[in-house]
Amino acid sequence: MSEPETPKAEPDRKAAKPPNPHPARRAAGQALMFLGAVLLFQSFRLACRPAGDAPVRAAAAETGAGAFTGEVPALEPGFVVDRAGALSPEAHAALTNEIAALEAATGGGQMGVAVFTTLSGIPVEDAALRIARTWQLGREGVDDGALLLLATEDREVRLEIGLGWEGAIPDARAGDVVRAITPDLKAGDWGAAAVEAVRQVRAAALGEPAPKRSAPAKKGKFPIGAWGMLSLIAGFIVWASTEPDGPGGRAPGPSRPPGGHVPPSRPWPSSRPSGGGFRGGGGGRFGGGGASGRF
């Protein structure tokens, strides 16, 4: 600490010498104090940076790794976050490939997979919505996102469908997907289950090539109607302007700097993988569509 101070203080003392030695000493003292304050501030900032990550890790360590405790982990490249350690490297790779294929086939749709051991008593619907809204899977404005959440010890599953895919993948279809992967889940073959889920979501999403909400594609049975559509659009505007501390007071999305309200205290920038150009979720919204199941 003292090293950088003395050389800086020295020129001050010299500069102030001609008029009077006493003011010079005072000036030097002030310079020292200023430097000290700057150093203190800097070290404080440095100390604060890793602290952003600390709570997440501490929480994970306390309740056993792999538990979802309400804190949403950062989205990882490949869109697979396996906190439970349930996926083998091969399964992980197969899954990220499948997800990439889905994104390519749907022209930008994003599906995430989150695997935890337990949800710590949080209802699976709440947990999935929280994760999906934080990750913002799907493109902004198109909302073509989906999330598969598995809780291996709780034996719960949820397929959360983004607003833009609710037409192509109504809840009944999401329920079909959940039922289709239930045997794999029962057998504990998490990788196969997740890959199958992504594949089925892709197939369902492609059944309706333009995942906008322009056509009443609810199998003609459950039309949302013009008002529903209007209110969804309206809801988007509201949501976009109030999102950070709006619904549920939950975290802002990682990739939303244009919103201008990225709270400085949130650990987003530091807890996200830096470099590599990973852009995270695209800004898709979720309204609670999808299906849950137990296995």
Add this chain to the structure above:
Amino acid sequence: MKKHGTILLVVLAALALGGCNLYNGLVDKSEGVDKAWSDINAMLQRRADLVPNLVNTVKGYASHEKEVFENVAEARSKLAGAKTPAEAAEADAALSGALGRLLAIAEAYPELKANENFLKLQDELAGTENRIAVSRKDYNAMVKDYNASIRRLPASLIAGPLGFEKKDYFEPPAGSAVQIAPTVAF
């Protein structure tokens, strides 16, 4: 004297600007609440649209459970006639109870439980109920924010005269009978 006039003008201009900002902020929040409300309504409508399908499917297997069907129909029509958020929330909770009893009936009919159409309707119903829960949470958060801001000091001075009134939460009124969870009995 002239100097005082200038200062007064500047202060007035600043006040007017600040007032405009406050007003616009309140308008935005109020609009936000209204839009969240229409979100809820869309979801309530969605659920109401599901009901006839569901009832017809169950009727195919359990046509003699007339009372349950009547309860569902009654709750559904009450929901359609609800005007305020509190009324709608109460009617919605009543419909939830009636639907809960309808689904409980299904437990007694293995064929119905295995019916694919019924399974799908159940998915849709569960999904819609989840959506209602989500939009209700979003709506209540917005109402809370709005209600707090019309009562907070700078805005509270203009909120009253300009007609910004407290908005209702989406929840059944206190002491309402429908808050009691339906008893599942067979």
